Amino acid sequence: MYFLPNFPQKLTDFAIFGLILLTGLLAGELAKRSRLLPAVSGYILIGLAIGPSGLNLLTAPLLDDARLFIDIALGLILFDLGRHLDIPWLRNDRGLLLMALGENLLSFALVFAALLVVDLEPLSAALIATIAMTTSPAVVMLVASDLRAEGPVTRRTLTLVAVSNILALVIFTALIPWTQRQDVGIALASWHSLYRLGGSLLIGYLAFLLSLLAARLLGKRESSQFLLFVSMVIIAISAARAFNLSVMLSLMSFGVCARNLDRQRRLMTIEFGYVARLFWILLFVMTGAYFRLDGFTSGAAAIFVVLLVIAVRQLGKTAGVLLWRKPGQLTARQAGLIALAITPIGGVALGMSRTITDFNAGLGGQLSLVAMAVLTVLDLLGPIATHHALRLSGETLSEEAQAGSNHHG
Amino acid sequence: MVELSFTRSTELSMGVELELQLVSLYHQNLAMEAADLLRRLEAGPHAGAVKPEITQAMIELNSGIHGGFESLRAELQSMRDTVADAARAAHVGVCGGGTHPFQRWNEQRIFPTERFASVSEQYGYLAKQFTVFGQHVHIGVANGDDAIYLCHALARFIPHFIALSASSPYYQGVDTAFDCARLQAVSAFPLSGTPPWLHTWEEFDAYYQRMVQLGIVRSMKDFYWDIRPKPEYGTIELRICDTPLTVQRAAELAGYLQMLVRALLAERKPLSRDVYLAYTVNRFRAARYGFDARLIDPVGAAETTVAEDILATLDELGPHAAALGGEPVLASLRRQVEAHDNDAAWLRARMAELGSLPDVVHAQVLRWQD
Numbered sequence: 001m002y003f004l005p006n007f008p009q010k011l012t013d014f015a016i017f018g019l020i021l022l023t024g025l026l027a028g029e030l031a032k033r034s035r036l037l038p039a040v041s042g043y044i045l046i047g048l049a050i051g052p053s054g055l056n057l058l059t060a061p062l063l064d065d066a067r068l069f070i071d072i073a074l075g076l077i078l079f080d081l082g083r084h085l086d087i088p089w090l091r092n093d094r095g096l097l098l099m100a101l102g103e104n105l106l107s108f109a110l111v112f113a114a115l116l117v118v119d120l121e122p123l124s125a126a127l128i129a130t131i132a133m134t135t136s137p138a139v140v141m142l143v144a145s146d147l148r149a150e151g152p153v154t155r156r157t158l159t160l161v162a163v164s165n166i167l168a169l170v171i172f173t174a175l176i177p178w179t180q181r182q183d184v185g186i187a188l189a190s191w192h193s194l195y196r197l198g199g200s201l202l203i204g205y206l207a208f209l210l211s212l213l214a215a216r217l218l219g220k221r222e223s224s225q226f227l228l229f230v231s232m233v234i235i236a237i238s239a240a241r242a243f244n245l246s247v248m249l250s251l252m253s254f255g256v257c258a259r260n261l262d263r264q265r266r267l268m269t270i271e272f273g274y275v276a277r278l279f280w281i282l283l284f285v286m287t288g289a290y291f292r293l294d295g296f297t298s299g300a301a302a303i304f305v306v307l308l309v310i311a312v313r314q315l316g317k318t319a320g321v322l323l324w325r326k327p328g329q330l331t332a333r334q335a336g337l338i339a340l341a342i343t344p345i346g347g348v349a350l351g352m353s354r355t356i357t358d359f360n361a362g363l364g365g366q367l368s369l370v371a372m373a374v375l376t377v378l379d380l381l382g383p384i385a386t387h388h389a390l391r392l393s394g395e396t397l398s399e400e401a402q403a404g405s406n407h408h409g
Numbered sequence: 410m411v412e413l414s415f416t417r418s419t420e421l422s423m424g425v426e427l428e429l430q431l432v433s434l435y436h437q438n439l440a441m442e443a444a445d446l447l448r449r450l451e452a453g454p455h456a457g458a459v460k461p462e463i464t465q466a467m468i469e470l471n472s473g474i475h476g477g478f479e480s481l482r483a484e485l486q487s488m489r490d491t492v493a494d495a496a497r498a499a500h501v502g503v504c505g506g507g508t509h510p511f512q513r514w515n516e517q518r519i520f521p522t523e524r525f526a527s528v529s530e531q532y533g534y535l536a537k538q539f540t541v542f543g544q545h546v547h548i549g550v551a552n553g554d555d556a557i558y559l560c561h562a563l564a565r566f567i568p569h570f571i572a573l574s575a576s577s578p579y580y581q582g583v584d585t586a587f588d589c590a591r592l593q594a595v596s597a598f599p600l601s602g603t604p605p606w607l608h609t610w611e612e613f614d615a616y617y618q619r620m621v622q623l624g625i626v627r628s629m630k631d632f633y634w635d636i637r638p639k640p641e642y643g644t645i646e647l648r649i650c651d652t653p654l655t656v657q658r659a660a661e662l663a664g665y666l667q668m669l670v671r672a673l674l675a676e677r678k679p680l681s682r683d684v685y686l687a688y689t690v691n692r693f694r695a696a697r698y699g700f701d702a703r704l705i706d707p708v709g710a711a712e713t714t715v716a717e718d719i720l721a722t723l724d725e726l727g728p729h730a731a732a733l734g735g736e737p738v739l740a741s742l743r744r745q746v747e748a749h750d751n752d753a754a755w756l757r758a759r760m761a762e763l764g765s766l767p768d769v770v771h772a773q774v775l776r777w778q779d
């Protein structure tokens with residue numbers, strides 16, 4: 001009959017979008033019920049299952065189309081993360097500052113040295129080491145939010161995450177133009193570095209100024225300020241893209257400015273709640289879909305490099321936190337849990353490795369083998385580490401209490 | 410059965426306990442930081458004097474025993490500075506105030522000790538809803554009979570302390586229209602209220618033994634009265650006050666009670682049970698309207714406002730202030746009453762100026778520090 005559709009039909013992108021959300025939601029719930037896994041793990045696993053490495057429902061071109069969503073999700077997360085970087089705290093608590101710098105320095109140095117030992121050229125080694133420095137803000141913030149974790153360990157974990165991401169983004173943004181130095185020359189590559197770095201920070205600052213102006217009109221109403229931030233995040237993303245700047249650094253800079261430069265406290269601290277959850281599920285399912293296990297099938301040497309990077313990164317982060325726990329007056333237990341909680345490497349790192357490919361396809365291919373395999377392993381194990389670290393910290397709210405709470409976090 | 414013996418203490422000595430809020434400097438909500446902050450304070454000067462309270466977002470400062478207002482104030486200031494230093498390094502806010510303006514009671518976490526776990530088990534949601542912050546003032550008395558006498562004699566002054574200390578106009582995110590919303594959380598407990606109409610320590614002991622026998626209480630701690638004898642310390646304990654926003658005001662409240670006790674013991678007027686006819690109504694009105702509350706006086710039958718009643722009382726305390734070094738307290742209280750300047754008014758003014766409750770909490774934290 002003419003009014004009936006023709007079968008079989010191809011799934012439209014629109015339908016797949018809904019499917020991602022639904023399957024992600026369900027897989028997250030199943031993961032949570034296991035009590036061993038956080039919801040994030042469920043999102044990632046379902047992504048792996050329906051992505052190109054699995055059932056190929058989420059195909060590579062579709063993933064490229066969905067990049068906008070990933071960018072918005074990451075933008076919101078980085079803005080939120082920037083707001084967790086409280087500079088007066090780092091000024092008053094030198095111990096925490098030392099710990100943050102220490103764990104990043106050590107993990108960078110150890111990964112960099114290890115990659116030089118296995119004969120990677122220095123720039124590639126530095127780029128991977130920079131990626132390795134980061135702790136996934138998305139994973140840590142979502143796990144903490146799911147567990148309703150709050151307290152000394154959780155707060156410090158978030159601060160370390162913020163510092164590691166801002167450092168990594170600054171280094172990465174400065175290094176990335178150098179991947180093209182053979183084509184454009186050193187002078188131009190330097191100018192490019194400066195442009196990307198300064199431009200990205202400036203975009204963040206301008207977004208902050210614009211928010212202040214708008215907030216003056218909107219007043220301190222949560223609903224209005226929520227929409228203000230979401231729209232400013234989207235505008236900042238577009239601006240960063242239009243000017244060929246780092247989206248990630250721009251958004252993080254926006255958040256840091258909002259936390260530290262808002263002297264008259266015009267901007268409210270808003271939890272993104274349900275809307276953020278939507279982006280988070282999309283982000284993690286797609287992160288899972290991006291994963292490639294090829295690194296493991298391409299020989300013992302590649303596996304060795306992957307495991308080496310993971311091991312020395314973990315060593316650097318753990319040693320950094322434990323070595324500098326005393327000046328911050330943390331107990332050995334607190335420091336141990338913080339070191340465990342900062343294990344995940346994730347969304348930002350993914351964005352970074354994509355950026356490498358954008359800039360230099362050949363180099364991207366070479367790097368992505370190692371980087372993707374490291375990301376895959378750490379993104380599967382990292383959320384579980386964070387989940388258990390926060391649970392063991394005793395800073396989480398019990399399930400019964402959460403059920404009775406009308407909080408939208 | 411063991412007799413409840415009343416420890417002898419120095420008459421008119423005083424001390425205070427202050428329950429303080431720990432707040433996040435990120436979102437200004439209550440912060441679950443008590444255990445960590447107490448650990449940081451362990452090595453410091455006032456280590457034993459800062460204690461855990463029922464939820465993880467609360468600590469309690471305990472002063473030493475003092476003869477006068479000045480030394481009490483000095484000690485409280487020093488304790489405040491010690492706590493503020495540790496809190497600054499840990500990036501946690503500390504502040505006064507009888508309630509947290511917008512915390513959700515169901516998100517509170519009970520501090521892990523046996524007693525608190527038992528309170529939590531016994532009272533269910535009330536234990537968490539009891540996330541309110543009070544100041545307790547102890548005044549030393551010579552014997553148990555005096556303690557019982559004072560519990561009744563002070564009953565008519567309870568509204569003064571409510572209005573002077575009130576610092577809880579906001580609760581669960583709304584302006585309650587009360588100056589002191591905290592008292593409603595206290596009233597929910599079955600053993601809140603006032604001590605029974607008894608007149609000697611012997612009678613009180615018999616009453617207490619009966620209550621223990623009936624399984625109603627296990628210790629004096631189970632009575633949540635507005636004012637109660639504290640036999641272990643040899644004191645009476647006034648529990649009606651909100652924690653003020655400054656240690657200065659906390660010390661002044663203690664100084665005022667000390668002068669009142671001295672005056673009451675000097676005069677030893679006969680007691681009238683009629684004071685309790687209007688007790689709960691006066692208590693309610695003071696919590697609701699603060700200084701403007703109209704008090705019912707069943708004994709004298711005159712109606713006055715709390716402000717007028719305090720000013721009249723201050724007029725009579727002159728000689729006692731002179732004897733106790735309390736003149737600065739009298740002057741300061743007079744100024745506060747005349748200006749209707751309590752902490753509830755201050756908090757409402759900040760809300761009008763700043764426009765959001767998190768910003769009000771931020772202002773509270775700054776006020777506590779200076």
